Every structure is written in C-alpha cells, then in structure tokens.
Amino acid sequence: MATQHKQQVKNKRPSLSVEIAGLKLKNPVMPASGTFGYGEEYAPYLDLNGLGAIVTKGLSLNPRAGNNTPRICETVSGMLNAIGLQNVGIDAFIEHKMPFLDQFDTPVIVNFFGNTQEEYGEVAARLDDVPGVGALEMNISCPNVKHGGIVFGTDAAAAHQVVSSVRKRTGKPLIVKLTPNVTDIQVLAKAVEDAGADAISLINTLTGMAVDVKTRKPRLANTIGGLSGPAIRPIAVRLVHQVVQAVNVPVIGIGGISRAIDALEFLIVGASAVQVGTANFVDPNAMQTVIDGLEEFCRNEGVADINDLIGTLEV
Amino acid sequence: MKNHKTIILSNQEISPGYYRMRILAPEYSRLAKPGQFVMFRVQRSLPPLLRRPFGIFRAGFMASDCDGMAEKEFIEILYKVVGSGTEIMQELHQGDRVELLGPLGRGFDLGDPHEEKILVGGGIGLVPLYMLAEKLIETSQVRLLMGGRTRNDIITVTEFERLGVETYVSTEDGSLGEEGLVTQVLQRKLDKYPKASVYACGPMPMIDAVQRICAERGTSLQVSLEALMACGVGACLGCVVKGAGHSTENPRYLCTCKEGPVFYAEELDWNRLEQQNSAGGGCH
Numbered sequence: 112m113a114t115q116h117k118q119q120v121k122n123k124r125p126s127l128s129v130e131i132a133g134l135k136l137k138n139p140v141m142p143a144s145g146t147f148g149y150g151e152e153y154a155p156y157l158d159l160n161g162l163g164a165i166v167t168k169g170l171s172l173n174p175r176a177g178n179n180t181p182r183i184c185e186t187v188s189g190m191l192n193a194i195g196l197q198n199v200g201i202d203a204f205i206e207h208k209m210p211f212l213d214q215f216d217t218p219v220i221v222n223f224f225g226n227t228q229e230e231y232g233e234v235a236a237r238l239d240d241v242p243g244v245g246a247l248e249m250n251i252s253c254p255n256v257k258h259g260g261i262v263f264g265t266d267a268a269a270a271h272q273v274v275s276s277v278r279k280r281t282g283k284p285l286i287v288k289l290t291p292n293v294t295d296i297q298v299l300a301k302a303v304e305d306a307g308a309d310a311i312s313l314i315n316t317l318t319g320m321a322v323d324v325k326t327r328k329p330r331l332a333n334t335i336g337g338l339s340g341p342a343i344r345p346i347a348v349r350l351v352h353q354v355v356q357a358v359n360v361p362v363i364g365i366g367g368i369s370r371a372i373d374a375l376e377f378l379i380v381g382a383s384a385v386q387v388g389t390a391n392f393v394d395p396n397a398m399q400t401v402i403d404g405l406e407e408f409c410r411n412e413g414v415a416d417i418n419d420l421i422g423t424l425e426v
Numbered sequence: 427m428k429n430h431k432t433i434i435l436s437n438q439e440i441s442p443g444y445y446r447m448r449i450l451a452p453e454y455s456r457l458a459k460p461g462q463f464v465m466f467r468v469q470r471s472l473p474p475l476l477r478r479p480f481g482i483f484r485a486g487f488m489a490s491d492c493d494g495m496a497e498k499e500f501i502e503i504l505y506k507v508v509g510s511g512t513e514i515m516q517e518l519h520q521g522d523r524v525e526l527l528g529p530l531g532r533g534f535d536l537g538d539p540h541e542e543k544i545l546v547g548g549g550i551g552l553v554p555l556y557m558l559a560e561k562l563i564e565t566s567q568v569r570l571l572m573g574g575r576t577r578n579d580i581i582t583v584t585e586f587e588r589l590g591v592e593t594y595v596s597t598e599d600g601s602l603g604e605e606g607l608v609t610q611v612l613q614r615k616l617d618k619y620p621k622a623s624v625y626a627c628g629p630m631p632m633i634d635a636v637q638r639i640c641a642e643r644g645t646s647l648q649v650s651l652e653a654l655m656a657c658g659v660g661a662c663l664g665c666v667v668k669g670a671g672h673s674t675e676n677p678r679y680l681c682t683c684k685e686g687p688v689f690y691a692e693e694l695d696w697n698r699l700e701q702q703n704s705a706g707g708g709c710h
Contacts, residue, residue: 148661152684154526155427156659176677183656183664185476185510190656194663197679340475392656393467394475395429395527 125409126416127402129163129383131361132284132309134218134245136163137385139417140374140402143365143388144169144222144248144288145194149208150215156395161382161402164218166375169250171223174200179332184321189340189367190389193333196224196253201234205241205408218245220286226256228273236279247283249272249274251303252290252315264290264315267302278307286363289313289354296350297357304358311354312363312386314347334395340389348376355381355422367398371404381422427659428453430526431470434501435488437518442549442578443507445516446483449499451526454485458501460558461533461650461688464568465658466503469518476656479683480504481554481627482529483582501526505583506550530658531687534558534625534648539565542619546571546612546630546636548634549579553687555627556651560655569594569622573608573632577601609635610681616643626650637691641699646669647691651684660684668695 127138141164144231147153150165159165184191199208201223212219221244225231231249238244245382251264251273263273274287287303289296291314300311316337321330329335345364355362364377369390377385390397405417414420435448446523449466454609465477480503487497490598505512537543543566545555552572562568569592574580574637576599583593595603597610604611609632616622626636627650640647655665666679667686672695680686 146657146661148659152657152659152661158430174677176674177663177666177679180664180666181654182666183654183662185474188472188475191474192656192662192664197663197666197677341472389475389656392662394525395657395659 116358123415125414127405127409129418129421131363131384132246132286134284136218138163138402138405139378139384140219140398140405141347141384141386142166142391142398143377143386144250146388146391149204150212151208153395157399159215159217161399162217163402164220164245165212165215166220166248166386167212167222168198168210169196169222169224170198170201170204170234171196171225172201172234174198175423181330181332183337184330186319186321186338186340187342189338190343190392191321191331191336191338192316193228193331193336195333195386199239205237207421209241209243213243219243219247220248222248222250223290224250224253226253226261227404228255228257228276231273232276232280235277235285239281239283245282246286246309247277247281248286248288248312249277251289252288252292262290262292265293267298271302271306273410274303274306274308277399284309286310286312289316291346291350292318296353300354300357304360308360310361310363310383311358312365313354314343314350314366317343317346329422339367341369341373344373344376348380351377351382352380352424368401369393370409371401372407374401375408375420378417379422380424383421393426427528427530430522432526434520434522434524435498436520437515439516440504441581442639443517444504444578444581445507447505447515447705448500448502449524449526450498451485452499454482454501454529455487458485458529458557459533460536460561461554462529462531463554463658463687464501464503464526464528465530465655467527467558468511469516469527470523474514475644475691477525477527477658478511479652479655479658480697481650481687482554483556483695484560485538485557494677504550504553508619527658531683532685534650534688535690537623537646541566542622543568544612544615544619544622544624545569546569546624546626546628546632547606548608548632550581551626551628551632551650551652552581553627555625556586558625559589560668563589563591568592569619571596571608571611573628574602575599587658607635608632609639612636612639619647624648634696637696640691641696648688649691649694650688651682651686653687655683656681669693670695
C-alpha cells in the first residue's frame with residue numbers, strides 16, 4: 112500500500128506552500144536579512160516570484176553608515192562579517208526600495224532594528240500602513256544605547272519589553288529574530304512569544320573573531336563579527352529544535368543552509384520555513400536550487416505536502 | 427551578467443607565484459568591458475566557501491579541438507598565490523569544473539580618442555590594463571609603466587608590446603628595468619606628456635602615490651580598486667570604500683563591486699583610503 116501511495120504522489124506535483132503568522136508563502140524558502148540587499152541586487156540572477164518571501168536588509172530609523180573596512184573575512188566553511196548594519200534608513204526604503212519589491216507576487220518581510228526601544232517602535236509604526244509589506248522581522252541582536260549597551264536579545268526582560276512596545280505599534284505580523292549568543296535560548300523564545308511575537312526566526316550570526324597572525328591584527332576592523340555559513344548549521348539546527356519545543360508560534364530556521372537537505376533538517380525539527388543567507392553570496396541562484404531540491408525530495412519520498420514533513424523528527 | 431557553470435581550459439605558472447588561467451566563457455568577448463571582473467567559484471564544492479573576484483585580463487577565441495566545431499570563447503585571469511583560495515586554484519587543471527559570475531562592475535571610461543594615455547600597473551594590478559590597452563591603442567598613443575618588487579613581479583609586458591604599447595619597466599630591487607618605484611617613472615612621463623590621462627591599478631600605496639601625483643598636476647586619473655567581497659553584486663556591502671565628501675554625519679560609501687571597481691580619482695575620499703584598505707591584503 113505504502114509503495115502504491117508513494118507512486119501516486121510521485122506523479123503529482125507536491126505542495127510546497129506554508130503559512131507563517133497568517134502569511135501564505137508559495138514555498139518555505141526566503142533570504143536571510145542582509146544577504147539579499149533590497150532584492151533588486153539579485154533580480155538579474157533569480158526570479159523573485161519564485162521565492163517564498165523576500166526579506167530586506169535591516170532598516171533603522173535613520174540611515175546608517177556601517178563599520179570601517181575590512182568588514183568581512185572567510186573562515187573554515189564560513190564567513191565573519193561586521194558590516195555594521197549599513198542601510199538607507201526607513202524613509203528612503205519606503206520611498207525608493209519598496210516600489211521595486213511591491214511589483215512581485217511574493218510577500219515582503221521588512222527586517223528592522225533600533226538603538227533604543229523608542230526607535231524600534233517608531234520604525235515599526237512607519238511601516239504599518241505601507242502597502243506591500245507582508246510582515247516585519249525584528250532584529251533584537253542590537254545593543255540598547257540607553258541601557259549600557261546591553262543587547263536586547265540577550266536579556267529576557269529587555270527582549271520582552273522591546274517586543275511588547277513594538278507589538279503595540281504594528282498590526283502587521285511580527286517575526287522576532289533571535290540571537291544565538293545566549294545561555295538559554297528557550298527563555299528568550301518564551302519571552303518574545305509572551306510579548307506578542309507572531310513567529311520566531313533564528314539564528315542570527317554567532318559572534319566570532321579571527322586574527323591575521325602576521326600583522327597580529329584582527330581580520331575585521333570591528334575586531335568582532337558574526338559568523339555565518341555552513342560551519343554554523345549544526346548549532347542552528349540544535350537551537351531551532353530547542354525553540355520549537357518551548358513555544359507555540361511558528362519558527363523560521365536560519366543557519367548555513369545552501370542545499371535542500373540542509374533546509375530539510377530545519378523543517379524536520381519543526382521549522383515552518385527557512386532562510387538562506389551566506390549561500391546567496393556564493394551562488395545567486397542558491398534559493399531556487401533549494402526550492403527545486405525540496406520539490407524533488409518530496410516527490411521521491413512520496414510527500415504530497417511539505418507541511419507533512421514539518422516537526423516529524425523521530426527521537 | 428550571468429552565472430556560467432564552465433570548465434578550465436588551461437592553468438599555467440607564468441612567473442614564480444603568478445598563474446594564468448584560461449576559462450571557457452561564452453559571450454564574454456561581446457559583453458566584457460575593460461576593467462570589469464568576474465566572481466570566480468574556485469570549485470563547485472568547499473573549500474573555499476566564497477567566490478573570489480578577478481579582473482578579466484582578456485577575452486578571446488581559440489580553435490576548437492576538432493574540425494567543423496565552433497571556436498571556443500574564453501577569458502583569461504591572472505592571479506598571484508597569496509591565500510587559501512589561490513592555493514587551491516594553482517592545483518586546478520584543464521577540464522576542472524568552475525563557475526563564473528559576470529562580467530561585473532563598472533569598467534574604465536575610454537576617454538577622448540587621440541589623447542595620450544598612460545597606464546600604471548603594479549604587480550598583479552596590471553591585469554585589467556591589458557583589455558584597456560587593446561581598446562585604447564585603436565585611437566590613442568598608449569604607454570605602460572609597469573612596476574614590481576623584483577623581476578618576478580613583471581608579467582605579460584611583451585604582450586602589451588605586441589599590441590603596440592610603449593612599455594617602461596621598473597623594479598624596486600633593480601633586477602629588471604629601472605631601479606626604483608613606478609611612480610618615479612610616472613613623474614618623468616607626465617613632465618614629458620603633461621596632457622596625458624592616467625589609468626592605474628596596483629597595491630594601495632602605489633595607487634595612493636599615483637593619486638597624489640595626478641592631483642598636484644590636475645591630471646585625469648582613473649583607478650581600479652581591489653577589495654574583499656563576498657557577493658560581487660552590491661548586496662553584502664563588504665567591499666565598500668569611502669566616497670568623496672564622506673563624513674560620519676553624511677556617510678557616503680561606494681560599493682567597489684558595483685559602483686567600481688574603476689573610479690575617477692575625484693569620486694573617492696583619499697584621506698582615508700590608504701588606511702581603510704591597508705589590512706585587506708588584496709582580494710584573493
């Protein structure tokens with residue numbers, strides 16, 4: 112019977128669509144913020160209509176210059192970056208970048224951040240009535256300049272407070288992106304869920320450092336940067352696994368995904384969607400490769416609907 | 427702009443530590459402009475993770491392997507073995523599978539025809555100047571000033587000569603050509619040809635010195651910069667340089683990959699350029 116069922120499914124196109132916080136996605140694959148610019152950079156290489164969603168570079172209330180160079184360096188199966196969240200600012204984004212993104216039949220998720228709780232709230236409010244914005248993704252891996260530079264996302268109380276304040280200022284679906292640089296990810300995940308997050312995405316980069324042994328200088332001008340790429344994937348899978356067990360809201364898995372089998376690990380531990388990051392730099396077509404691979408996997412494994420794979424980890 | 431999955435046609439050491447790689451590259455003869463570059467995926471597996479940017483040395487056609495088949499369209503890149511990516515590259519052979527994203531970036535402005543042109547190349551920085559010379563020589567008198575530490579750093583000069591370019595070689599140790607820096611030669615040539623336009627590519631201290639010389643004389647200068655970059659298409663923002671008028675209050679960063687790699691000197695902030703690029707050690 113099972114074989115027969117598999118055979119039938121093989122002939123039909125499997126359904127890849129998923130839903131996150133009320134947002135319907137054609138498939139569970141979207142870029143990770145900061146690896147896909149404002150979408151237009153990759154449009155010559157990739158059909159943006161084929162993606163599950165588009166996630167923008169992180170935006171702040173005012174334009175941000177970013178860090179000095181060198182801003183990136185390659186490490187074993189990964190890269191460190193300290194770009195410094197360079198961006199055009201929320202108003203310029205709405206005026207100049209959003210119209211381009213709005214022409215595609217793909218939901219736009221706007222990633223944003225602030226240096227203070229007030230800034231977070233203000234950016235969210237300005238996006239609230241912008242047509243075409245499907246959801247907000249809130250980066251809480253930033254230091255709170257008003258409170259001794261403590262990173263919002265590493266303190267459960269601070270995270271709860273900033274997410275609650277943003278929640279009051281937006282009617283859009285709110286995704287909160289967690290930093291992995293914490294002792295207990297479940298505490299943070301529960302805090303942001305309780306504060307009103309509609310979904311959780313993780314992981315942001317792991318903090319790291321590399322040294323040029325000849326000059327004895329850090330290889331990044333900022334000394335410390337964020338590690339991404341295939342090197343971090345097992346850590347990301349573990350953290351997503353832990354968060355899925357702690358919360359009820361949907362989870363988006365991020366970390367070192369470049370192929371369909373990487374994405375599948377996250378889906379099987381319970382992520383409802385995934386983000387592809389560093390792999391976009393390596394291959395502009397990486398997300399389409401992941402999407403095609405997911406479809407092929409479902410076909411070969413007799414999975415009619417990708418939702419049937421989500422959270423099917425057997426332990 | 428396209429990603430080509432392609433193969434290596436040849437890969438040879440042309441001077442100690444310097445290699446020339448020929449890669450099958452459909453459409454490049456028509457599309458590639460002098461000064462543009464490719465993001466080269468060294469192999470289709472890891473390592474290295476990231477692509478490496480390489481200036482296009484030249485694009486052309488070669489005979490096919492058998493009668494009746496179309497000629498093969500190729501590009502050549504030159505590289506110096508300086509890090510993990512280029513160490514892997516030197517081991518690659520004919521038929522190895524690689525990927526090319528490109529041609530990318532803003533190339534050189536060819537300037538007024540019939541005007542004198544001086545090209546200044548330092549070591550591996552000479553790469554983007556060959557295609558430029560091929561174009562400029564059609565209408566202009568072209569001189570190449572080529573500098574390096576030792577004779578080993580002086581590459582492909584005879585190929586420029588075959589185009590009809592007058593060449594002047596200098597080495598810091600005097601092992602080939604004039605002993606000293608290429609910028610000394612530039613001073614003399616600009617004394618003699620004060621109306622010439624200058625095109626430069628090389629290590630940052632050389633570029634910086636060339637800029638000072640040209641600024642003092644009011645000479646038109648275009649420079650091709652190297653930078654560490656992850657994507658090559660303006661998304662990662664890893665390769666930025668500070669543009670003219672940059673300040674903390676009014677940041678003006680330019681992407682080397684997209685707004686460059688060729689810039690007019692007046693587009694850049696020279697006060698900070700040397701410092702910001704000094705730790706990079708080139709793009710390879």
